[in-house]
Amino acid sequence: MRCFGTAMTSAPIAPAAEPQEGRNRYDFAAVEAKWQQYWLTHKTFRAELTPGKPKAYVLDMFPYPSGAGLHVGHPEGYTATDIYCRFLRARGVNVLHPMGWDAFGLPAEQYAIQTGTHPAVTTQQNIATFRRQIQALGFSYDWDREVDTTDPHYYRWTQWIFLQLFEKGLASQAEIAVNWCPALGTVLANEEVSDGKSERGGHPVIRKPMRQWMLKITAYGERLLEGVERLDWPEGIKAMQRNWIGKSEGAEVDFDIENDLGKLRVFTTRPDTLFGATYMVVAPEHPLLGQLVTPEQKDAVEAYVLAAARQSERDRTDAGRPKTGVATGRSAINPVNGQRIPIWVADYVLGGYGTGTIMAVPAHDERDFAFAKTFGLPIVQVVSADGKPFESAQSAAFTEEGVAIHSSKFDGLTTAAFKKAITEQLVAEGRGEARVNYKLRDWVFSRQRYWGEPIPIYYPMDGAQAASSPEAVEAAVRSASARIRYDQPIAVLASELPLLLPETTDFQPTGDAEPPLSRCLGWRYFQKDGKWFARETNTMPQWAGSCWYYLRYLDPRNDQAPASKEAIDYWLPVDLYVGGAEHAVLHLLYARFWHKVLFDCGVVPTDEPFQRLVNQGMILGEDNEKMSKSRGNVVNPDVMLKEFGADAFRLYEMFMGPLEQVKPWATAGLHGTKRFLQRVWTLFDKPISEAAPEGDTLRLLHKLIQKVTDDTQNLRMNTAIAAMMGALNELVRLETLPRQVAETFAVLLAPYAAHLAEELWQKLGHGPSVSRVPWPSYDPALCIDDFLELPVQVNGKMRGKLMVARGTPAAELEALALADAGVLRHTEGKTIRKVIVVPDRMVSLVVS
RNA sequence: GCCGGGAUGGCGAAAUGGUAGACGCAGGGGACUUAAAAUCCUCAGCCCCUAGACAGGGCGUACGGGUUCAAGUCCCGUUCCCGGCACCA
Known part of the structure; x- marks a missing residue:
């Protein structure tokens, strides 16, 4: 393989760091900042719809941007998909790899109740923190496609999808019993109640029938069940979905x-x-x-x-x-x-x-x-x-x-x-x-909360004609002289979406079951054709926005549709979806449900959204326990990045073990990956020779390409990294580094340690970016050794080794084995009953 | 209870039925240094034999059986751990 830089030589970019006097330390902080900046300003990883080019849609479960910032669990899946995406791009695949924010939800609202800070403000601050932290890890997202579920341009389409459900009769109201906690003034989820008391505060909780919006997911029960069979998902998750549908x-x-x-x-x-x-x-x-x-x-x-x-x-x-x-x-x-x-x-x-x-x-x-x-x-x-x-x-x-x-x-x-x-x-x-x-029940879709998508429904009113203001309407409702006709829901026109959340500072629960939006009178009551109407004041649950975000990424600025037909037809379905198993049922079931409804509406061409799903295993604390603030075993990525750098951090997260496996964190392990990167850096200080590699070095190179290609393809990052470490251990022994070896190594390393690889590529005299260099190919003939060490077993125990040329015939192997000193010790004076020779594998003797 | 996933050195792990422990962490020894860090070299599953090394031997992949010339890997049974579900008729 011969790879020369292809493009972007005109880009302004700092020169590669020059070797200095004495020991040449790899300055990860400078190099990582430099290339992150480069990727962002040059939009290196922008995905463009290119008809005819093979595509891959690789999706991470987008995070809820909490106030606590990123934890080390987030980057595990993100790193795996990033490596995979960089690999696919190098293999000529058009990759869509986006990131966004699932930003509606309770914590921001609770924080608002405590501090008076508007949830929108908290949310934007948290998003800024998450974005900074994620960008500091150098992921190859197409940031032009970032979505935020709380952005009206986004939730306009969440509301639009709700209207599709409403029109199909899949969204309706019902009086159902919910967990009502009078002391907290709110409805609680089943998980928040134990022994008839609220989990927080221990206040009594009663079952109280309340008007709720319901989505008829049960109408799709059979299709949701049957669809599971065709999905390339972990068996456990599929079993949980089947079990949930019951x-x-x-x-x-x-x-x-x-x-x-x-x-x-x-x-x-x-x-x-x-x-x-x-x-x-x-x-x-x-x-x-x-x-x-x-x-x-x-x-x-x-x-x-x-x-x-x-x-x-x-x-x-x-x-x-x-x-x-x-x-x-x-x-x-x-x-x-x-x-x-x-x-x-x-x-x-x-x-x-x-x-x-x-x-x-x-x-x-x-x-x-x-x-x-x-x-x-x-x-x-x-x-x-x-x-x-x-x-x-x-x-x-x-x-x-x-x-x-x-x-x-x-x-x-x-x-x-x-x-x-x-x-x-x-x-x-x-x-x-x-x-x-x-067993599957219909989905209770309303929440008595402020920080969610308003449900785009309003109701006619009886007895409110005389009112002159929203306050007067409210007074009439309270005195029972006016009534909201909940039995006659009217959909907001699609052209009038988004139905914006009203500005308010009044988030406090009041003790009655009315959602905070009920108190935004000027928003709630409005006149049309001289009549008063009342808006729905429940909001949607947090699941709503995450039910379809993978669609919005396809065409995030579209203001005519959730996404254009061309984009949907080209990019769907999601080829690989990576996230935690905690979403095994709810998110994945709800999203599949919405997707099937959209399929029935003709919006999407596939009836399943996520073809392949992989769950990254949870990362435990150093004490082998689940990471939690109360245990004090939480690892902060910011601290790790500062000490070890993004490449070493990412490499470590992948090197810990198989992606799907639960594994404990060990900060000490980061020394290993950091050392590896330093040693690679030092390797490239060797004189570069222009001669083609040969012999063992050539073989080493081809074996490495094969191993890294194979493992990356199958998301076995841990063994790919081990192979690169092993190869490095050999390469450091060379007097000079053949250019072809150096270049190939940089390209193989690029998905894993992207910043360092860019720098090395530049150091080799190429313009940016190594991400545009095609993935190397290997010659299978060069991946096998000419000489082999074959074990010889006597009665099942290893008693000797033969150094032989590949392809040595069975008869010759048998003769060699019988003559081997170590073997003789165990065969002398005994009868050879059976000889099994598997050429290029081993020799096995049975004696008595 | 049911479903799913596990169990391999001090630790994380690797291993198309064919040389168990690759790769790394932590550790020992050495080099460099005034010293330390960093870096480099090197040793290392446990045990026995041995003054020590070499050579050799025994035991080892949760436990008990089985299949096989050969089992971490396949089959049967058991224990323990993790995750999920759990009065859904």
């Missing part, structure tokens, strides 16, 4: 309530156990509960329902908790055998799943078994492994599949056959039907 197939069955009180419908995945149903359970929130409870049981049931309502969803669903429940006093009729079975109410049945009612089969369901034991309810076995009845009373539920018993004419059927037969019979009798259920 598809289960079964049947719904009607049970008549005695005294002609109607029917209760249950969902079951085991209709084959119908004969074993000995009682039923309805969820405490079941709508028919009030009608079916008997007068004697009314008080007890009401008390139970009240207690259940006080629990959070999370506590309700905490497995392993003792079973509780109350009999309703009423019974139902088992449709297959006419038996009267009691109906209970218990909180282990959830109102939101299936029909909110179950048939309990204690013999074959662990939960029902525990409940039946607690309350002394009958247990009837209807499935056995071998078709024979159980000998003794069960000590646990038998939940496996098996053969039916005690099920009249169905006895002897396997579980699968029974399910099919009984479902057909129930359908024929009009008592049930086959049914698929999903």
Whole structure:
């Protein structure tokens, strides 16, 4: 390979550092600053839509710019993608590699509440810090494509996508129970509640029905599930997505309530156990509960329902908790055998799943078994492994599949056959039907918060005509003489987007459930055609902006569409998406959902956004614990950069181990990568010879190209770096450095230690930039050695080594092996039973 | 409990079924230096034999079995660790 600088010689750039007297120290600080400046001003890594040129869209999960700044976990994935992108560019691929900010969210708003600083101000400060820190690492992002989810030019399109969902009937309002904390004056996420108290402050939290915007992600459940199969994602993440969607197939069955009180419908995945149903359970929130409870049981049931309502969803669903429940006093009729079975109410049945009612089969369901034991309810076995009845009373539920018993004419059927037969019979009798259920719930999409995208919806008002001002409208609403018609939502016209967040300094929660935007009266109430309207005052959750940012990068300044059709058609899908596993479910599921909706709208041509996903493993503290402020084991990248430089830092993060693996930080390790860079720098002080490399050096070079190419392609940066270190250890022994070796080494190093490689390239007499130099190729014939050291085993133990020429025939190898001194020691006086010779590999002898 | 991923020197790790520990960190010895840092050279899995070195031998990839001429790697079982989910009928 012969590489000469191709372009940009006219660019003003400082001369390469000259070797000084004595020891030539590599001044990483100066060199890194110089090249970062160069890349930025020359837009070296700008991505341009080039029809016909192969493309790669390599995406990092964009960060939430927190006040704490970057931590060492961020640059791990960013470094991996940066190396990969620089490598691909050198291989002639048109690479799109952008960065941006997921900047709406709670911390900025909390900070505003405490200090009065507007979230927009905090956010911009934090973004500036993050940008500075990320740029100091020398990543090859196309900064012209930077996006910020809080920028109205961005969230205009977030709102536009919401309107698409609204028009398709996928966004609607519902009264649902949320975790309301009166003391904090806010709704809390399930994760923020434990034991019925708020995580922060320990205030009581109640379940309170409130009007919420919901997105019907359940309508896409099957497609989201099925799409997982075609994705090149880690198996674990795919499993989590499947599990979250939670598809289960079964049947719904009607049970008549005695005294002609109607029917209760249950969902079951085991209709084959119908004969074993000995009682039923309805969820405490079941709508028919009030009608079916008997007068004697009314008080007890009401008390139970009240207690259940006080629990959070999370506590309700905490497995392993003792079973509780109350009999309703009423019974139902088992449709297959006419038996009267009691109906209970218990909180282990959830109102939101299936029909909110179950048939309990204690013999074959662990939960029902525990409940039946607690309350002394009958247990009837209807499935056995071998078709024979159980000998003794069960000590646990038998939940496996098996053969039916005690099920009249169905006895002897396997579980699968029974399910099919009984479902057909129930359908024929009009008592049930086959049914698929999903655990996936619709997405609660509204937040009672200020710092989020306003939902672009408004409502007509009754009784507000006379009002002369927003304040008067508000007064009328408060006195109940005017009413907001939430049942008649109107979409803001797409042409009127963005619907801007109003300026306010009033972020304090007030104790009622009204979002802060409700108090921006001049924004909330407006007149149109002489009538008053009220805007939606909930905002979108933080997930909204990150659901589609990968699209905006394609065409970030477009004010006609989220991105142009040409850009979308050219760049999509994302070829490689790298980020932490903490987003395994929510972000990745929500983004896939939106993408599929946009696919249905004809906006995107693919039905999945992220073809390939890689999770970088978490970096732990030096103490092997998760990094956290409270543990005091957080490593600050700024400090590391100052002492070791960006190249050494990046190299270390990659050298620590495989990208996907969890691994502990060790600052001492940075000495190694810094030393390596210094030694490379010193290597280039050797006299450069123009003669072509030959012999071992040539072989070394080609092996190195092969190894680095292979490993980089497969994101095995750790072993690529090890190979470069190994090669360096050989090259330092040379008297002079052949130009071809030096140039190739610089090009191979460039994706990994980009600043140093640029400097070396310049030092070799080339103009910038090494990033424009094509990746070297290798000759496979030069990657294999002429002479090999072959092991000889005797009875499986290594007893000798043969130095032989490649291709030495088996017979000759056998003769050599048998004559080897080390081997003879173990074969003397013994019989050779077997000789296995694998040419160019090894010789194995079996003796006795 | 279920799902996913792990377990290799003092530490991070490497190894198409074919010489376990490449590459690095930390460490020992040496050179340079007034000294230190930096740099360079060099040693190094554990154990036995040995005055020491060479040579040699034994044991070693969480544990127990198995397949194979040959197992860190493949198969069966077990333990422990990490991540996620967890009363979803």
